[in-house]
Each structure stands twice: as C-alpha cells, then as structure tokens.
Amino acid sequence: MKFSENWLRQHVPTTASHDELVATLTAIGLEVEEVTRLGDSLDGVVVAQILSAAKHPEADRLQVCQVDAGNGEIVQIVCGAPNARAGLKAPLAKVGAVLPGGMQIKPAKLRGVESFGMLCSAKELATDSDASGLLELPADAVVGLPMAELLGLPDASIEIKLTPNRADCFGVRGIAFDVAAASGGEVAAFDIAPVPAASEARLAIELNAGADAPRYCGRVIEGIDTTVATPLWMAERLRRSGVRPVSLLVDITQYVMLELGQPMHAFDRDLLAGPVGVRRARAGETLKLLDGREVKLDGQFLAVTDADRPVALAGVMGGFDSRVTDASRNVFLESAHFAPDAIIGRSRKIGLHTDAAHRFERGVDPELPRVAIEYATRLILDACGGVPGPVVEAALPEHLPQPQPIVLRRARLARVLGLDVADAKVERILRALGLAVEAHVDGWQVTAPGRRFDIAIEEDLIEEIARIHGYDTIPTTLPTGASRLVAPSEERVDEGSVRRQLAARDYLEAINYAFVDAGLLEAWGATEGAVKLANPLSAELGIMRTRLLPGLVVALGRNAARQQSRVRLFELGNVFTAVAEAAPLHTLRVAAVACGDAVAEQWGVAEREVGFHDIKGDLESLAALSGAALEYRPSQSGGVAAWAHPGRCAEVLRIDTEGVAVHLGWIGQLHPRLLQALEIDTDVVAFELDLAPLLVRPLPNAASQSKYPSVRRDLAFVLPETVAWRDVAASVRAAAGPVLRDLVLFDRYQGKGVESGCKSLAMGLILQEESRTLTDSDVDTVVAAVTAKLQHDHTAVIRG
Incomplete structure (x- = not known):
C-alpha cells in the first residue's frame, strides 16, 4: 500500500515529524518499505504562463517563449518541450533555483538566444517520472504562486508492507486509525452528507448469489462531462499512491478506493438495459474485460449482469463492452460488498492481479458501499457536474457479516503481556482504533467495526494492545522452569525410532511436497479419492497426494539420472483422501524405495542387485520395533496392479494378538511399464504402509517360566x-x-x-x-x- 503522507495527515492531525511518523508506522506493524521525499527543493519554482511561443531561428526543435512569471515579470525562456504553446500554464524554475536533482538554474544562451530560467516537466520536479513534456497546470492556477503551494508540497510517498490480515489498511483512512491510536490523537471526522437525488433515473438491482454478494449499491448520474481533466490535487495524490491518472471517472473511483478501501466501478448507463444483478457465472459464458482480454467463466466466478448478460467480473474487473469513455454522458456507479471466499483466487485463475480483488479477497467493510457511492457522487458533481438519481441498494441482511462482542479480561491481558496496562490506556487504544468499548468488572466487552475482519477472539484484542502500547515496553522474562514432562506411551513406537531404524538400514530420508501433478497420479492409477486444490501454487502442484510412492520414486529417478546408481530413500508423511461433505482424511504412512546394488561397493561382498527379499528384510526390521508379526499375501488383480510387477509383489498384513489380520500396505517391485513412463531405466523395489497400525506395541506381561521340561x-x-x-x-x-x-x-x-x-x-x-x-x-x-x-x-x- 502506497500513499501520500500529507493525505494521511489530513485524516489524523499529528505534530509528529516525518521521521517520527515513519518510525511509528513500522513500530505498530505497518512496516515501511520505501519512502520517497517530494518537493523538498522547489524554492524559486512558480506557476507561469506562456504568453507567446515562436520558433527558434537556429533550431527546429526549440521555441523562444515569452513567459509571465507573476507580479508583472516577463521572462524569455528557450524551451524544447513539444507541448510548449501560448496560453499554457506550467512550472517555471527561476534563475537561482536549485531543482531536486541538484540542477542549478542560471542564465544561459542557447543557439545564440538568451534564456532566463527553465520551464519544467514533472520528472524535473521529481513529482512523477513523466518527462514527455511540460507539466500542464490547471487553467485556474494563479500565476506566480509557488509550485510547492499549488502541489501541496513538501510531501512524501510512503509504501508500507501489509500482512494479509490487515485489509483495513488498504485505505488511507484505515491507516489513520492505527496512527491515531499510536500517537494519542484522534481520527478526523469523515461525515459525507448524502447527495439528494435530482432525478428519478435509476436501475433495478437483483441479488442472486446469496452470501457471496449480500449488498450492492448503484446510482445513475446523467449529464456528466467526462472530458474534464482530473483535478490537480486528486491527480497528485493518485501519483504519490503509485496510480497514474487515466480519466476523471476512473480516477475518482480509484481515489475513493485508496482513501476508504472500497473498490468501485463505473458503467456507461446508455450501454445497460437493466436490471443489474449479481449471480454465479454459468459454465461456457465468456466476458471481454477492460484490458481487452476475453475470459471463459465457470461456476466459481461471480458475474455482474445486465439483463442476465455478464458485463463485469464481480470483485475483479469491469467489462469492455460497458466501459466509460470520453463519449459517455450518463454513468451507473457501482459499490458493493463481496464475500472474501467468493473472490479468493478468482483473479489468479485468469492470470490477473487487480487492486479490487486484492482488497475483496482480504475483506472490505460491508458498511462502506453506501458511504463510498455518496462520496464518489460528490466528487463527480464538484468536478464535472451532472444530475444524480437516487441511490438504489439491494441487501441480504441475513448474509451480511455481523461483528460479535468479544470479552477482554483484564487478568488475561496482564498474563499474556507480562505487564499491567492501565485501564484508561486500554480503553483509549481500543476506542482510537475505532472499536466500541464497554467496561465491566473483570475487563471490557469490545465490538470491532466491520472493517476489522482480523479481530474475532480475545487474543486479537490483546495483540492490538501490545502493538499500540509498544512491543519494546513488554518486559523480557525467563520461563519459570515448571515445565510438564510427558512420558512417551509404551504402547506405541515413536516416529523418530522409525526414522533412525531406516537410516541405520542405509536409507536417506526424503521430504516431498504433499501436493503433486495430477498427471503423475494418473500414471500410477492412484487418482481415486484425490483432493484437488482450489488455489494451487502452480498447475504442476494442483492435487493432494494419495500415496507417498509417486513423489518418492520421482526423487529416486532424479538421483538416478544424475549418475547415482545406488539410491535408497524413505519418507514419513500424510496422504489425503476426499470424504463426502467432510474434511479430507489424513493418513500417516511410511514408504521406502531402493534401486541399484544391494550393498555399497566393497571388496568383501560380491555385487548383487537389490531385490524383493532385501527390502522385505528392511521392513521386518521396522516390524521388530513393535514386535509386529507380518504376513505377506500375493497381490490380487486390481488395486495396485497398475503399478506393481505381477508375481513380484505382495500385500502386507499385521496379525494382531487375537489372530486378526490388519491390512498395512504393499511391498514389491514396480511395474516395468510404469518405470518406462517415468523414464527410469533400472528395477525399483519399494514398500508403502500405513504407519499407525505398524507402531502399535502390546505391553509386555510378566509371567513365570515353567519349571518343567519341554x-x-x-x-x-x-x-x-x-x-x-x-x-x-x-x-x-x-x-x-x-x-x-x-x-x-x-x-x-x-x-x-x-x-x-x-x-x-x-x-x-x-x-x-x-x-x-x-x-x-x-x-x-x-x-x-x-x-x-x-x-x-x-x-x-x-x-x-
């Protein structure tokens, strides 16, 4: 999140210096990543107007300009900017001024013509990177006014790094609450008076997405002049927030989003038939987005519709066919609340990353849509006129998030932090953060505002007190040493013993991702019950593993491909199986693979390739840890037949104390066809077992030995x-x-x-x-x- 320091100070008046403010932001968890100082050296730079611009007698690309510098002062400037023209107002650096880059302005003679100063671009003033021409100033800018005063300088562009839970700080006003709490101040009032309707123009709104879209506000504004330039003060704030101004309506929706944290969108009203609705997209529907790309939708996406026709991707990006252009005169403003679960991952699925999706994924205050639409309406009317219709709101109150009261206990706060925070300070911090506080005998009952999705339990409130009160004020204390020792169960062998035993048998432990390529599981015939990830890191890691062996054998193949002829690997890890209407089932397993020589190269033993009985011996050594009696039965057709060598594999069972056989897993040689598909040119033996039943160890019972002969x-x-x-x-x-x-x-x-x-x-x-x-x-x-x-x-x- 990048923002203007002056913009922040408008919301939270504070006497803190720039350095103190930056340090405060980092101290309260809003880590400052970058600071760009703006306008520190603009003394001698003023608003000027070009009175005339004549071609330079000795240079085709230069013009000789007569410039009004204010107070009746007319100076001659030789300028090479392509947009220099009579009547233009632009910054003028007078003789003696020193620009931010260190350039000192002196009288000069260019191709025989004298020049007394320099007309400047935004880049030369260090307010933007644009160096294509002179910075064009508004027609109403007062000639002779210092540029620092016109542009609201000096200022600083501050970029902070936000953790995913702090969605409220994706708006300047949200950051202001934290600064107010840390500095002992108060956030300035932000009362947006409703803009009364001046016409009956409206569009009906229909909500058909349930809890995914529980609130949607819209307003028609007619007679707008979209060709009006974005006000300079707004454009400058957008630039200092990392947003390049585009056009008035787009800039206003961006401005409101940056200030309040509420994404908005503007449609061309004349391109909508109505009613406007929100619903789940249907498989096969397509939508052309604002950036020109056409995307294919499915039931995972939310679509904003016009007469049931998709016109925007809700919470992500607007549509191309209903966009606002310079020819638009009537617009439909949208401001809505979309549930995070309905937006998470949708933009990445189509290769996008938008500011709107970034905010909706993390949670936006459900009470903001009406405030934002009133604010945007006021900005539009002030900048380019228009006739507003009434705000039309559709809501599903039963699906709107309702903040729940949280009890903060005084004793719990003191115990967790290790210090006593005065009641008055606790209440001041919580109220400054915008929380409703009610004192009780043992503490407080606190209700978080709708923008604070990260506050749900008592520990969240304690964290707020800790970061605002100051982490450096929390005393460092050592543990008392009264730790509780828990004896390991004698009825179960610990997993560390399994690892040590296999390491002693000359295996190396491997750790693979729990998610794999779906194509790999298909090659193994192990896709039954597979759990697909809704938001995978990549297409190659899109499914949870159903067995350990596929990943382990791939690791063996990579080693074998790198001249490692003898490879022995094992892994302990969970596999996952889908369960209808429940969380996936986790099963802890152990697997081992081996190829190459049975023993490491040496002179005392003849070379021999590892085989079934070698890995069976390794498995028996594991069983000996718990005293398990294993039984091996030939694998039947089906089941593991897709990846097991016929006649060289077996099912592994454990016979319990009552003689009942418990299925553990599989042992044997992999099928040559599978090895060929995996590009492994050596025989591989392996086993994979459920670990929990193998580790059960019966308690030994003391018994006397018979004194009679056998x-x-x-x-x-x-x-x-x-x-x-x-x-x-x-x-x-x-x-x-x-x-x-x-x-x-x-x-x-x-x-x-x-x-x-x-x-x-x-x-x-x-x-x-x-x-x-x-x-x-x-x-x-x-x-x-x-x-x-x-x-x-x-x-x-x-x-x-």
Whole structure:
C-alpha cells in the first residue's frame, strides 16, 4: 500500500515529524518499505504562463517563449518541450533555483538566444517520472504562486508492507486509525452528507448469489462531462499512491478506493438495459474485460449482469463492452460488498492481479458501499457536474457479516503481556482504533467495526494492545522452569525410532511436497479419492497426494539420472483422501524405495542387485520395533496392479494378538511399464504402509517360566505345493492348543520320493506344560490331533 503522507495527515492531525511518523508506522506493524521525499527543493519554482511561443531561428526543435512569471515579470525562456504553446500554464524554475536533482538554474544562451530560467516537466520536479513534456497546470492556477503551494508540497510517498490480515489498511483512512491510536490523537471526522437525488433515473438491482454478494449499491448520474481533466490535487495524490491518472471517472473511483478501501466501478448507463444483478457465472459464458482480454467463466466466478448478460467480473474487473469513455454522458456507479471466499483466487485463475480483488479477497467493510457511492457522487458533481438519481441498494441482511462482542479480561491481558496496562490506556487504544468499548468488572466487552475482519477472539484484542502500547515496553522474562514432562506411551513406537531404524538400514530420508501433478497420479492409477486444490501454487502442484510412492520414486529417478546408481530413500508423511461433505482424511504412512546394488561397493561382498527379499528384510526390521508379526499375501488383480510387477509383489498384513489380520500396505517391485513412463531405466523395489497400525506395541506381561521340561517332536508332511506355510502353521496351532510353545519350519523339500505337484514340509513342535511334565501319551495325543487337522484341512500325509 502506497500513499501520500500529507493525505494521511489530513485524516489524523499529528505534530509528529516525518521521521517520527515513519518510525511509528513500522513500530505498530505497518512496516515501511520505501519512502520517497517530494518537493523538498522547489524554492524559486512558480506557476507561469506562456504568453507567446515562436520558433527558434537556429533550431527546429526549440521555441523562444515569452513567459509571465507573476507580479508583472516577463521572462524569455528557450524551451524544447513539444507541448510548449501560448496560453499554457506550467512550472517555471527561476534563475537561482536549485531543482531536486541538484540542477542549478542560471542564465544561459542557447543557439545564440538568451534564456532566463527553465520551464519544467514533472520528472524535473521529481513529482512523477513523466518527462514527455511540460507539466500542464490547471487553467485556474494563479500565476506566480509557488509550485510547492499549488502541489501541496513538501510531501512524501510512503509504501508500507501489509500482512494479509490487515485489509483495513488498504485505505488511507484505515491507516489513520492505527496512527491515531499510536500517537494519542484522534481520527478526523469523515461525515459525507448524502447527495439528494435530482432525478428519478435509476436501475433495478437483483441479488442472486446469496452470501457471496449480500449488498450492492448503484446510482445513475446523467449529464456528466467526462472530458474534464482530473483535478490537480486528486491527480497528485493518485501519483504519490503509485496510480497514474487515466480519466476523471476512473480516477475518482480509484481515489475513493485508496482513501476508504472500497473498490468501485463505473458503467456507461446508455450501454445497460437493466436490471443489474449479481449471480454465479454459468459454465461456457465468456466476458471481454477492460484490458481487452476475453475470459471463459465457470461456476466459481461471480458475474455482474445486465439483463442476465455478464458485463463485469464481480470483485475483479469491469467489462469492455460497458466501459466509460470520453463519449459517455450518463454513468451507473457501482459499490458493493463481496464475500472474501467468493473472490479468493478468482483473479489468479485468469492470470490477473487487480487492486479490487486484492482488497475483496482480504475483506472490505460491508458498511462502506453506501458511504463510498455518496462520496464518489460528490466528487463527480464538484468536478464535472451532472444530475444524480437516487441511490438504489439491494441487501441480504441475513448474509451480511455481523461483528460479535468479544470479552477482554483484564487478568488475561496482564498474563499474556507480562505487564499491567492501565485501564484508561486500554480503553483509549481500543476506542482510537475505532472499536466500541464497554467496561465491566473483570475487563471490557469490545465490538470491532466491520472493517476489522482480523479481530474475532480475545487474543486479537490483546495483540492490538501490545502493538499500540509498544512491543519494546513488554518486559523480557525467563520461563519459570515448571515445565510438564510427558512420558512417551509404551504402547506405541515413536516416529523418530522409525526414522533412525531406516537410516541405520542405509536409507536417506526424503521430504516431498504433499501436493503433486495430477498427471503423475494418473500414471500410477492412484487418482481415486484425490483432493484437488482450489488455489494451487502452480498447475504442476494442483492435487493432494494419495500415496507417498509417486513423489518418492520421482526423487529416486532424479538421483538416478544424475549418475547415482545406488539410491535408497524413505519418507514419513500424510496422504489425503476426499470424504463426502467432510474434511479430507489424513493418513500417516511410511514408504521406502531402493534401486541399484544391494550393498555399497566393497571388496568383501560380491555385487548383487537389490531385490524383493532385501527390502522385505528392511521392513521386518521396522516390524521388530513393535514386535509386529507380518504376513505377506500375493497381490490380487486390481488395486495396485497398475503399478506393481505381477508375481513380484505382495500385500502386507499385521496379525494382531487375537489372530486378526490388519491390512498395512504393499511391498514389491514396480511395474516395468510404469518405470518406462517415468523414464527410469533400472528395477525399483519399494514398500508403502500405513504407519499407525505398524507402531502399535502390546505391553509386555510378566509371567513365570515353567519349571518343567519341554518336549520336541519333529514331523514331516507331504501336501500340495499350492498350500502356503501360514495356513499350515494356523492349522497346527489350532490343533495343538495352549501346550504348543513354539513351531519351527526347518525343511522344505521337493524331488525324489515326493510326487509331482507336492512338497514336503518338516517342522518341529515344541510342547510344554505349566503344571507338570508331559508324558508320552500327552505328546502322542497332540501329534495325532495335528496330523488329523492337517489331513483334514490340507490333505497332508505323514512322509514315510
């Protein structure tokens, strides 16, 4: 936000010097980024009028001008400005004057003709960058008047850096409240008397956007002379605020926005049929904007319509076909309140950044539209005449923001700031900021004005007191040391242990963005449940990740493309899944990828490419942290089939204490087709698991060891090759019961003596009782039960 210092002082009279004012702005959180001093060296520069302009006898581009410098003084000036002409009033630097750039004006002779002074451009006076010609002054400017007095100089152009929550300071008057609170002054009254209607000219207004556009004011003004130049005082304030004057009506709407913070727009009334309305745009509608570009609209945009035809992009920019030109004589002024949520990101979506959108996105006072339209009407009538119609206002009161009272407790204020602020000072600060204050026994009830969207809770009020009272007045205190120590839960392994374990297994941790390119997820076939961002940083980061592996594999590919043949990366992070009519679901996961050699290059171990069992061992080491028993089942068709190598991947499950299998994730080798699409020319093995179920650790229970000896029986069974060991083990445990202490598979055989399509599994059953020594008959009973169970469940037979 850039503004004129003199303009600010008009709203908040203060005796503070320029340097003190700048320091105060920064101290209260309105950081001053740049200051440009204006008009400090304009002594000897006056308003002058060119009486005659004759061609220089020796130079085609020069003119010899006779100039009235006031008080009857006529001086001869040789001038090369293309707009120098008889009757023009322009600045004259007299002999002896020193211009802001350091140029000293002396008598001179140019091509044989004497010149006693210099007619100046705005750039030479350091009030603007325009050097195309002389600064043309108003016809009513008094000849001989010092230019500093005419232009309201000296002055300074101050640019401040605003945080996104301080939308109220996008108007000079909003800044004035902060300065008044910090300097102990008061903001000058700003009473705009309503301009009475002088005609019945009006346009009906319809609101069809609900809470997105709860207030819209409009006014028809007829008989305006739009060719009138913008008043010099207004043009100068606009220039010092970083806005180049364009035309009277545009400049007035800009001026009102800079002073009050309320964006406005002017339409050519004769190009509107009425009624004027606000609604959501429809898919496929197009609109030609003021800058000439044509944009395609959809349901995310708000459109200002004329007879249901879009004529402006609400809160962003007006339309080309209804714009005001020098030929316009009748205008329709618009001043509205649009909800921030309806404007945020809309201008960026079409590649624009406008002052109006910048303000509406952050929040504009919903009570300002009528004040702004009355103010703009008065400025228009004073500058170029016209006949105003009545102000027509449409409002949806139920959707207008209503400031809510906030309780500020005296004790809470003192505790947070660490010092006692006198009640009188608290009340003075809050009232100077424009807040309504009502004292209570324990503190105050405070209601913020509509322009302060950033004040909603007690802490916001405490922050206001802190920054105005002065951060440097808050004492520095050390913590008391009475910190509360929380012991980590024994029922869960901490995430730091997971990171350390994988780092110990020779992995490097990677941190990727939580948002990715939609095309990447499509390549993985992982777009189901994806959450799209409404306002992405870029098109390549427009969707929340549904898995960790896509980003992790891209990182692996970048490393592999840079001559890193052996890459091992892991990541802990959230993935996101859309939930109907609710916030996206966050799931914490762990993933790891590896390619290249199984071990780093060395002389003691032969080279071998990393494979499934290597990364399975790394995963088992993680499971060992919590004592989890993992189970691996071949991946079925569908699900991960789009990115998993068929036959070289498995689903990972954890078997809980009750024998229930909990699905964790996936492990295996990536599909060659996917690697080719990602331009990775090496095999990659990986796993990705939900982390929370993996970290659950059952509390150990103390139990006495049996004092009776255990008995081991080794059995070998022949059974179909398709039967998995996990199923055999489950049957053995079910048949043996609690007497089985351990089960060991120590041999798997296929070949001579075992028929084709079968295999032999040899296992050891370790049996033990708590209260007695097992007898041979006890053991034989268990063996018989196991044999019968395996024969029933898997057609297994004892191997002869």
